[in-house]
Amino acid sequence: MIDYIWYQMLPERFRPHDVDPNRIHLLDDLRKSWSLTDEVFFEILIQSDWATKRLQKRLYEDAKRDNPRLSDRQIFKEIIMSRTISRIPFGLDISEEEVNNALNSIRNIDELIEFIMSQEKAIEPPDQYKMRSKMNTQISKIMEFQEAPKEIKTDLVTRVINMLRLISAYFKLRE
Numbered sequence: 001m002i003d004y005i006w007y008q009m010l011p012e013r014f015r016p017h018d019v020d021p022n023r024i025h026l027l028d029d030l031r032k033s034w035s036l037t038d039e040v041f042f043e044i045l046i047q048s049d050w051a052t053k054r055l056q057k058r059l060y061e062d063a064k065r066d067n068p069r070l071s072d073r074q075i076f077k078e079i080i081m082s083r084t085i086s087r088i089p090f091g092l093d094i095s096e097e098e099v100n101n102a103l104n105s106i107r108n109i110d111e112l113i114e115f116i117m118s119q120e121k122a123i124e125p126p127d128q129y130k131m132r133s134k135m136n137t138q139i140s141k142i143m144e145f146q147e148a149p150k151e152i153k154t155d156l157v158t159r160v161i162n163m164l165r166l167i168s169a170y171f172k173l174r175e
Contacts, residue, residue, distance in 0.1 A: 002021065004028050005038035005039075006039070006041045006042040007028075009039070009042045010045070013054075013055065013058045014046065014051055014054060014055065019143065023142050026142045027041075027142055029151065030139070030142065030152050032154040032159070033152050033159060034159070034163075035162065035166075044132075044139075048135070048136050048139045048140070049117060049136055049140055050136075050139050050140055052116065053113050053117075053144075057109060059079050059082070060075060060079065060109050060112070063075040063078065063079070076103055076106055076112045077099055077103055079112065080092075080103075080112070080116065081096065083116060083119075083120075084099075092119045093123070094119065131166065131169050
């Protein structure tokens with residue numbers, strides 16, 4: 001069993017039981033290389049593209065299993081609507097009519113995921129110093145790509161350099 005605190009914090013549907021455990025260890029190495037607390041890393045991980053993709057696929061699979069009579073279009077609509085401001089604070093600002101129009105071009109789960117991610121990118125706060133995109137890219141490399149990195153440096157020098165990057169970005173944001 002994997003006993004990282006950030007891993008235990010993940011809701012069950014996000015826990016990557018179907019992933020090689022070495023990739024989970026690489027995620028923790030990534031956390032260590034940036035000297036992040038488990039709580040901060042959990043927040044970054046849960047907001048990553050990997051987590052968004054995983055959630056949409058799980059919602060689709062659950063809906064297909066629980067409601068086999070629903071069409072893909074009906075399921076896709078419900079998934080998109082579940083992410084709108086009509087259902088959650090700070091959700092997508094998109095009307096049901098706009099969702100219906102978007103559904104005309106969404107043919108499969110991958111296109112649904114692309115649509116949701118493009119909508120979320122449009123409302124994301126600016127990533128002025130690219131820290132969020134760097135972490136997101138590293139998480140994606142570990143969790144999605146065929147060839148995961150063999151190792152992630154967690155030595156003191158790497159951690160200090162990454163910490164200086166974080167501090168620098170923080171002070172630039174405050175200017």
